[in-house]
Amino acid sequence: MSTTSLLIRKDQLSTTRLHTATDEALADGQVRVRIDSFALTSNNITYAAFGDAMSYWRFFPSGEEGWGSIPVWGFASVVQSLHPGVPVGERLYGYWPMASSTVLSPGRLSPERFTDMAPHRAELPAVYNQYFRCASDPLYTAGTEDIQALLRPLFITSWLIDDFMADNDFFGANAMLLSSASSKTAYGTAFQMHKREGIEVIGLTSPANVAFCESLGCYDRVVTYDALDSIAADTPCVYVDFAGNGTLRNAIHERFANLKYSSSIGGTHVEQLAAKGAGKDLPGPRATLFFAPAQIKKRTTEWGPEEFGRRMVAAWHDFMATVTDAKAPWLHAEHHNGGVAVQAAYAQVLAGKGDPRTGHILSLCKESAAG
Known part of the structure; x- marks a missing residue:
């Protein structure tokens, strides 16, 4: 098996290339996930713009000097597991590289989530290292993964x-x-x-x-x-x-x-x-x-994690009900599948072009003639 990634030139964000590498064998305790789809928004461009200053390039190191993988949010499926607590087929929401697959080292497991314990992520903000298990995630709703x-x-x-x-x-x-x-x-x-x-x-x-x-x-x-x-x-x-x-x-x-x-x-x-x-x-x-x-840390300390989560979940569902209202939806998803389509969508988002009602959903593990 192999993994395809979109790499970005750190000092020239408009320069990209597709890179394919053969997958290495998993170590005990690791899982491999297929990254089924991820969103690309101006928020991800911010990650790149502040990539060095705020350590965003460190989450998914490319191993190549001067090139990086922009972190994105989306959904993935476990396709190989050497961890007894994370089964093959499990669906996850979280922070991914712009790639067709990646490897995680799950730890601190609960029914709702786990943390990637990869050593290079230990010093990075914990909020980005959590992976949510869709079957028990209070923010997850089936059928709206693109909007999520x-x-x-x-x-x-x-x-x-x-x-x-x-x-x-x-x-x-x-x-x-x-x-x-x-x-x-x-x-x-x-x-x-x-x-x-x-x-x-x-x-x-x-x-x-x-x-x-x-x-x-x-x-x-x-x-x-x-x-x-x-x-x-x-x-x-x-x-x-x-x-x-x-x-x-x-x-x-x-x-x-x-x-x-x-x-x-x-x-x-x-x-x-x-x-x-x-x-x-x-x-x-x-x-x-x-x-x-920093605000998450302050509020979880003051309110406790359960109350923090309760308030956030309630606000999210209220927002989702408005945004996905069938009579006047705020957003619709446009899919871009395959390397060439993903490169083109990235260039479009980087340039700040497009209709604000359109959200871009990308996948490097799918190919589509329509892009």
């Missing part, structure tokens, strides 16, 4: 951003400015914040995405990037930056004299990540990177 892969990791971040802001009394602000408002993490955050009393949720987006953002119903106002002056300059506000666009961040910091907090979530606008002055020497509060695992 697309939205689940992003919504958990969205839910945590909202919780972090509420935990800090929204830093005294009454308006939340969310950039890249058509992105999945932004509208998941808006969905949560929209329920908060006394908070106006303002989506910032490009003219092409205004209608989409307005159709969701979770933004109180949608404003184009070139119309910031339509928002009063003295508004007590928080900026939640999903775009990583340095020019936009500068404009917001310079316009809003009553900016209470500036939160950087990720970089969907890769070409702007290194924009001059981005995050440095700006008026107002210093832009602060939001790191979801």
